[in-house]
Amino acid sequence: MEHETTAELNQQANQQANDRADKQDHERDERADADYRPSARQQERERFRRARKRRNSVIAALCTLAGLLAVGAAAVASPGWDRVHSLFLNGAEFRKTLPAILDGFWLNIQMFLVAEVLILALGLLIALVRVTRAPGLQPLRLAATLYVDVFRGVPTLLLVFLVGFGLPALQLQGTPSQPWVLGVIALVLSYAAYVGEVFRAGLNSVHPAQRNAARALGLSETQTLRRVVLPQAVRNVLPPLLNDFIALQKDTALVAVLGPLEALRVAQIKADYAFNYTPYLGAALLFIAVTIPLTRYADRLQRRSALRTWAEAGQ
Amino acid sequence: MSRARTVVAASLGAVVVLTAAACAPQPQKSATSAASGAGSAACSINSPNLYKQGQLTVATDSPAYAPWFDNNTPADGKGFESAVAYAVAGKLGFSQSQVKWVVEPFDNSYAPGAKTFDFDINEISNTPERAKAVDFSTSYYTASQAVLVLGKSKYAGATSLSALKDAKIGVQVATTSYQAVIDEIKPTQQPSVFNTTNDEVNALQNGQIDAVVTDLPTVFYLAGSELQGGKILGQFGYAGGTPEQFGLLLGKGSGLTACVDQALAGLKADGTLDRLTSQWLASSANAPELKP
Numbered sequence: 001m002e003h004e005t006t007a008e009l010n011q012q013a014n015q016q017a018n019d020r021a022d023k024q025d026h027e028r029d030e031r032a033d034a035d036y037r038p039s040a041r042q043q044e045r046e047r048f049r050r051a052r053k054r055r056n057s058v059i060a061a062l063c064t065l066a067g068l069l070a071v072g073a074a075a076v077a078s079p080g081w082d083r084v085h086s087l088f089l090n091g092a093e094f095r096k097t098l099p100a101i102l103d104g105f106w107l108n109i110q111m112f113l114v115a116e117v118l119i120l121a122l123g124l125l126i127a128l129v130r131v132t133r134a135p136g137l138q139p140l141r142l143a144a145t146l147y148v149d150v151f152r153g154v155p156t157l158l159l160v161f162l163v164g165f166g167l168p169a170l171q172l173q174g175t176p177s178q179p180w181v182l183g184v185i186a187l188v189l190s191y192a193a194y195v196g197e198v199f200r201a202g203l204n205s206v207h208p209a210q211r212n213a214a215r216a217l218g219l220s221e222t223q224t225l226r227r228v229v230l231p232q233a234v235r236n237v238l239p240p241l242l243n244d245f246i247a248l249q250k251d252t253a254l255v256a257v258l259g260p261l262e263a264l265r266v267a268q269i270k271a272d273y274a275f276n277y278t279p280y281l282g283a284a285l286l287f288i289a290v291t292i293p294l295t296r297y298a299d300r301l302q303r304r305s306a307l308r309t310w311a312e313a314g315q
Numbered sequence: 316m317s318r319a320r321t322v323v324a325a326s327l328g329a330v331v332v333l334t335a336a337a338c339a340p341q342p343q344k345s346a347t348s349a350a351s352g353a354g355s356a357a358c359s360i361n362s363p364n365l366y367k368q369g370q371l372t373v374a375t376d377s378p379a380y381a382p383w384f385d386n387n388t389p390a391d392g393k394g395f396e397s398a399v400a401y402a403v404a405g406k407l408g409f410s411q412s413q414v415k416w417v418v419e420p421f422d423n424s425y426a427p428g429a430k431t432f433d434f435d436i437n438e439i440s441n442t443p444e445r446a447k448a449v450d451f452s453t454s455y456y457t458a459s460q461a462v463l464v465l466g467k468s469k470y471a472g473a474t475s476l477s478a479l480k481d482a483k484i485g486v487q488v489a490t491t492s493y494q495a496v497i498d499e500i501k502p503t504q505q506p507s508v509f510n511t512t513n514d515e516v517n518a519l520q521n522g523q524i525d526a527v528v529t530d531l532p533t534v535f536y537l538a539g540s541e542l543q544g545g546k547i548l549g550q551f552g553y554a555g556g557t558p559e560q561f562g563l564l565l566g567k568g569s570g571l572t573a574c575v576d577q578a579l580a581g582l583k584a585d586g587t588l589d590r591l592t593s594q595w596l597a598s599s600a601n602a603p604e605l606k607p
Contacts, residue, residue, distance in 0.1 A: 169521050276444075
């Protein structure tokens with residue numbers, strides 16, 4: 001007993017001494033930081049590094065430019081270039097058709113936004129049903145599993161056909177007849193299955209210890225889910241979620257088969273009217289204009305989450 | 316050292332790309348020179364301008380619909396366009412068995428580059444704009460547009476185009492019907508554009524659209540065999556008096572265009588074309604005219 005107490009006291013005293021020393025060290029460091037000048041050698045080293053970095057980026061830029069020029073020259077030098085140029089890259093045709101394609105593209109954006117909200121809600125619901133363990137929910141769990149199996153397995157275009165022409169054919173009261181609404185229903189059915197699986201992966205990625213810890217702190221089952229598990233799950237799967245939404249953005253073009261004039265259909269009409277493929281290029285550019293920022297954003301999130309993982313592992 | 320290596324690597328890469336590009340193009344057929352001399356040799360079954368020697372390769376889209384084709388089998392010689400193709404082949408000296416049918420999706424038919432067919436027959440309207448991309452033969456049929464509704468529809472009694480202003484109209488993509496609807500009916504709602512006439516008929520039966528506008532023979536076919544309780548409202552010409560004329564589609568600068576024109580002129584002169592028209596498209600004649 002006595003020994004132990006003495007040892008403890010000693011330890012405490014040592015600790016305090018250490019703390020004081022640390023503090024002094026720290027203050028000395030700060031003073032040193034204030035009037036620190038890198039040595040001549042260090043300065044030379046930094047200069048060299050800067051020069052090397054500059055040189056590397058110049059070489060990278062030149063090589064990229066040379067590559068682009070080579071590909072461009074090869075394309076222009078090919079014998080069919082004139083025809084390709086007038087059929088695919090016709091400036092007059094591009095200017096003439098772009099406004100109409102842009103009008104159509106507005107419909108794509110609307111469908112995308114409406115579908116995205118519904119998909120998030122439905123997908124999360126499916127995922128939650130699939131990860132719960134309550135025995136009473138077994139029928140619901142089976143239904144959710146079946147849903148995912150079926151709707152993830154059926155090609156989206158097929159779903160658009162089935163919902164678009166099949167649902168109205170039932171002649172039920174209150175069935176929407178607007179083709180784009182039917183198209184959105186089909187897209188939601190298809191993508192909710194994918195997104196549900198993404199959410200499920202996210203929920204499963206949260207370590208059980210987190211749940212146990214939350215329960216031990218006295219949070220209820222619902223509170224645990226809402227405040228501890230879900231935020232981590234969603235954070236973990238943000239990049240794949242965004243990925244699915246980029247795919248969804250492009251797949252809004254599939255709704256064209258039901259009749260509405262979205263961007264791709266407008267482009268097809270213009271192209272087939274004048275036998276000139278340039279309108280397709282306009283539509284492609286519009287889709288790219290939306291998906292590239294989304295893609296970059298997804299990349300950034302992915303990088304951030306990777307950095308976070310490394311930081312956590314490094315502790 | 317490293318700098319030299321990078322530069323060498325970069326220029327080597329460029330050289331490789333350029334060389335590959337220079338080697339890649341296929342040798343071009345000297346088709347243009349033969350085009351002018353559309354004499355007897357150029358228009359025979361051994362013409363050097365044929366896609367395959369001793370054989371006439373004819374393209375159309377799939378599915379191929381009546382009354383233009385029969386039962387999606389162009390090779391049976393039944394249906395108007397199938398019959399015309401065989402008649403043209405006959406004039407050029409090909410026997411039935413020397414005609415080979417291939418499938419060519421409409422969107423691909425006007426792609427640049429070498430064609431995999433001698434001519435494409437697919438209800439393709441000849442316009443000056445389109446003729447910049449491909450060659451067209453002279454016309455073998457002049458189509459007018461027609462309107463199809465359900466008998467129980469509220470538009471079933473319409474007698475003019477303006478009565479259809481507020482109707483939801485369906486057209487098939489890649490047809491001139493779309494422009495005809497926009498220009499002649501000037502609808503208040505955007506037309507719905509479908510991939511196939513089948514989709515149009517479905518949408519009509521589901522009540523998703525009120526009327527189908529497409530060329531007259533197709534409307535007759537739809538009303539006759541695909542749609543229960545349909546009613547043909549009537550026909551209207553399009554493009555301010557310029558009739559819509561179907562031509563055979565050939566590759567730009569094809570050496571065969573003159574031959575095909577010659578053959579079609581022969582078929583017009585000896586009455587074959589008229590006979591085929593009345594044989595396969597007879598019912599189209601007596602639809603009422605829809606005025607604006």
